[in-house]
Amino acid sequence: MTQLALVIDLNVCVGCHACVTSCKQWNTSGSAGPLVDDLPYGKDPSGTFFNRVQTFEVGEYPHTQTVHFPKSCLHCEDPPCVPVCPTGASYKRKVDGIVLVDYDKCIGCKYCSWACPYGAREFDEDRKVMTKCTLCVDRVSDAALPAAERKPACVLACPSNARLFGDVHDPESGVSVAIRERGGYALMPEWNTRPANHYLPRRRTGMTIHAEDLERVDNPLKIDGKQPELPQQGAGREDYAT
């Protein structure tokens, strides 16, 4: 069974919010209607977004790290928001595991948002229905698009390639390999929601340089002062490097 998901690389996310704006742009222009922007130029603007980038500071000054943390629906494999829906408007697609809301069935009771520990759902104050990340279902399943563009808008927009997209149930997919080899983890594992989206941890980048890395201790010139032989040249020995 396919389970489409995002894998977000916290090691390279620079917190530019390109995924936020591209998500908003794509999803506000879609067939489901615009995502509300209440007083966008007023004193207290508010709006519906499917994706946010938050910033956390880890450690104590001066030994701190700034972690930019993109947050959207995690498309849980056991989504607690789905069984609580009284109308069946919230559902998880069998074919690719995307958790969606049927905007025509939603009664706007907000109970599903209570049942999501991650706060991934946002109520649309204009349409009066619950909305959430669709994993750009209208892009990823659109056969009219070139294969390279059948990805969520946020993934295409990310300038540092911090967002990977693929099937986490396929052990050979890029996302599965990234999760496996780079310690990909799920958020709030204590609630057993089994999020499909994973996060790749920050990596320590640094190196230790020893003196012998800069100067070879076994350099033959230091032993007998003789220059190495010139390569034998002639027919069949054009590869001078040997």
Next chain:
Amino acid sequence: MNPAFSVIFLTTLIGAGQGLFLALFGAEVAGYADSAPGARGFLLMGGGVALLLAAGGLVASFFHLGRPERAWRSASMWRTSWLSREVIALPVFMGLLFLWTAGHAAAADWTLPLGVLAALAALALFLCTAMVYASIRFLQEWASTFTLVNYTLLGLASGCTLATALAAWGAPSLVWAYGACALACTLAALVSRSLSLARNARLKPRSTVQTAIGIRHPQIAQRSMGFMGGSFNTREFFHGRTPGALRQVKWAFLLGAFVLPLCLLALGLASASAGLLALAFVVQYLGLLAERWFFLAQANHPQNLYYQAVS
């Protein structure tokens, strides 16, 4: 959580309605209906009041919906959703209550078996209403058996207090029995609600900012939630009151829903004053509004971990 008044009115009104009906039905089981000439008239009047309370709750619930015109859809997922079960149980209870009341109006002889069904529906409705909250496992303040016990006992307490006040007016022979029930239920509710307050005070949140973003470091501070204006996440899940205000509401409901009604009930019973008994119900209902507000506000949603600093 940010308490919604629609939910507060829904749960308190139907709770009182269910409690009142159960009190009335208790009297019928005890053989009250045929004990006196005006007995059925009292049951009829009480049934009407219970029906009004439940209808008031139903109307209040519609104000919670963004799309009330689609409310009929909410009965469809009863296999998985406690909210859907509540949506079914409430009209079923109201329908049976209406038939039971109509039966007394027609002096029919089938009101007792019908009352059994309505009583079962009332109990099922208590279960559904409480499970709507108790079934969300990560709202630790709600996910407890106390939620079930409290909703039932508080509904019974307010229903019995109302029954006492109504009896003082229309069925004097029942006043002492109802008064004793109201005192017992209010006292039991006080004990159970206090125990749940003590439990919630000791709760240790299972989610922390460390598990929320998956970074194991003792010192993590949010520097930006990603936007400076509000959003659904900051409006729906934060009550925006100070801890001091919350404590005041707690003492207000402990006083209003339990202590004052107990005193007023005792005084009203001792002085046989219908006015004091009616006042006991009014005070207790207002106290229950505060209790429900506090119940909703006290729940700490784990999503709040992501919304700790604007920028």
